[in-house]
Amino acid sequence: MDRHPPITNPHDEAAHSIPWLVNGTLHGEAATSLREHLAVCSRCRESYESEKRLYETMRAEGPLVFAGEPSFQKLMARIEIAERAPSMDPAYEALRGDRARSSPRRNPSRTAIAIRWLAAAVLIESAGLGLLAWHQHSPSLASPARYETLASPARTYGTNARARVVFRSNLSLHDLANVLHGVDAHIIDGPTDANVYTLGFDDQVSSPDQLEARLAALRAQSAVLFVEPASTHGAP
Amino acid sequence: MKATNSGDRRESTTAARNEIELALLARIAKRDAAAMKELYLLYHRRLARFLTRLTSRYDLAEEIINDTCWIVWQRAIDFRGESLVSTWILGITYRRALKTLRSIGPAAQEEIDVPDAASEQPCEQAELNEWLGVALARLPLEQRMVLELAYHLGHSCEEIAAIMDCPVNTVKTRMFHGRRKLRGLLLALASPA
Ligand SMILES: [Zn+2]
Numbered sequence: 001m002d003r004h005p006p007i008t009n010p011h012d013e014a015a016h017s018i019p020w021l022v023n024g025t026l027h028g029e030a031a032t033s034l035r036e037h038l039a040v041c042s043r044c045r046e047s048y049e050s051e052k053r054l055y056e057t058m059r060a061e062g063p064l065v066f067a068g069e070p071s072f073q074k075l076m077a078r079i080e081i082a083e084r085a086p087s088m089d090p091a092y093e094a095l096r097g098d099r100a101r102s103s104p105r106r107n108p109s110r111t112a113i114a115i116r117w118l119a120a121a122v123l124i125e126s127a128g129l130g131l132l133a134w135h136q137h138s139p140s141l142a143s144p145a146r147y148e149t150l151a152s153p154a155r156t157y158g159t160n161a162r163a164r165v166v167f168r169s170n171l172s173l174h175d176l177a178n179v180l181h182g183v184d185a186h187i188i189d190g191p192t193d194a195n196v197y198t199l200g201f202d203d204q205v206s207s208p209d210q211l212e213a214r215l216a217a218l219r220a221q222s223a224v225l226f227v228e229p230a231s232t233h234g235a236p
Numbered sequence: 237m238k239a240t241n242s243g244d245r246r247e248s249t250t251a252a253r254n255e256i257e258l259a260l261l262a263r264i265a266k267r268d269a270a271a272m273k274e275l276y277l278l279y280h281r282r283l284a285r286f287l288t289r290l291t292s293r294y295d296l297a298e299e300i301i302n303d304t305c306w307i308v309w310q311r312a313i314d315f316r317g318e319s320l321v322s323t324w325i326l327g328i329t330y331r332r333a334l335k336t337l338r339s340i341g342p343a344a345q346e347e348i349d350v351p352d353a354a355s356e357q358p359c360e361q362a363e364l365n366e367w368l369g370v371a372l373a374r375l376p377l378e379q380r381m382v383l384e385l386a387y388h389l390g391h392s393c394e395e396i397a398a399i400m401d402c403p404v405n406t407v408k409t410r411m412f413h414g415r416r417k418l419r420g421l422l423l424a425l426a427s428p429a
Pocket of ligand 1: 011014041042045
């Protein structure tokens with residue numbers, strides 16, 4: 001409810017202004033007069049101190065950190081899929097309606113060029129992401145979250161090495177088989193909503209270095225858009 | 237009367253941050269994926285915890301962030317700097333979050349009756365840490381949004397009014413009632429049954 005209580009005395013006025021002084025966004029005359037009131041009113045000062053504790057608690061980052069990288073890769077995969085086949089993404093339809101009112105549709109050829117560039121850029125970045133993901137998603141460090149991301153541990157399948165991969169969407173089954181044979185990999189899971197497959201490798205891959213070599217081989221394939229390592233429960 | 241030093245500092249920090257984000261948006265308008273990534277990670281960091289707390293599910297938080305950033309990717313080219321970049325992005329986030337919360341049903345927005353706490357009753361830090369998440373989850377959605385935007389993300393009253401597309405006075409009133417109710421909830425949760 002949005003009732004506006006009449007502000008009848010300085011204490012009520014202070015109660016309405018304190019949060020904005022606490023979060024550092026109250027300025028000028030309003031800030032000055034509130035400070036003057038706090039200097040002489042112990043009740044409002046107490047309320048200010050209590051409010052500051054609440055603010056600091058909510059502001060604190062805490063130990064739980066959400067990794068943005070896997071989510072970003074999902075976004076990039078989604079952009080690629082949506083721009084190739086716009087009607088597949090329901091949000092795109094709504095957006096198109098808005099855009100049609102404000103500006104003409106983007107030139108498709110320009111978009112296609114941009115997307116090829118984008119795929120290359122993400123490919124390059126995922127190389128740097130690799131080792132980081134190997135360490136961050138080891139079981140002892142894993143957050144207690146119950147969701148699955150691109151970098152979540154995969155189901156155990158004989159060996160510990162796993163990779164998450166997005167293939168070019170026009171890939172033939174024949175070419176897919178060639179890619180997989182080339183690195184002795186097999187599909188364990190997928191595709192997810194973001195078209196991500198989980199690959200497992202043969203028993204030769206038992207260390208991060210060996211996995212990295214297979215990932216590098218995958219990245220070298222033009223049929224592969226994204227690659228990242230995905231450790232399992234037994235990984236170092 | 238002159239603005240306070242901390243006010244000046246915040247304004248210059250906000251302006252500097254906005255300049256950086258404007259530059260990123262200009263690159264995103266030209267389909268620069270590296271710029272998108274930079275902006276994405278900046279906002280993912282800011283929004284993931286807030287949205288996870290709001291929806292009680294990281295997968296939904298991620299969906300809202302990705303819906304938001306997907307629209308940013310599409311619309312960066314149309315952004316004319318009518319507001320701060322953060323206000324624009326948070327406005328999109330807010331609308332996506334409302335849509336998601338409404339689609340998952342009223343359970344997440346459930347209201348319960350608690351005694352309204354008098355403002356002079358302070359909350360102990362331990363109680364705060366332990367019960368804050370639970371108490372916030374029980375606030376009416378609009379009040380909770382204002383609290384999160386003001387305290388978790390540090391936005392001003394005017395910025396929140398722009399994000400939520402409502403009058404400044406409405407933001408102040410929501411904040412007032414939200415805090416009052418939160419205090420009551422914290423006291424109710426912390427007192428032994
Ligand atoms: Zn007072």
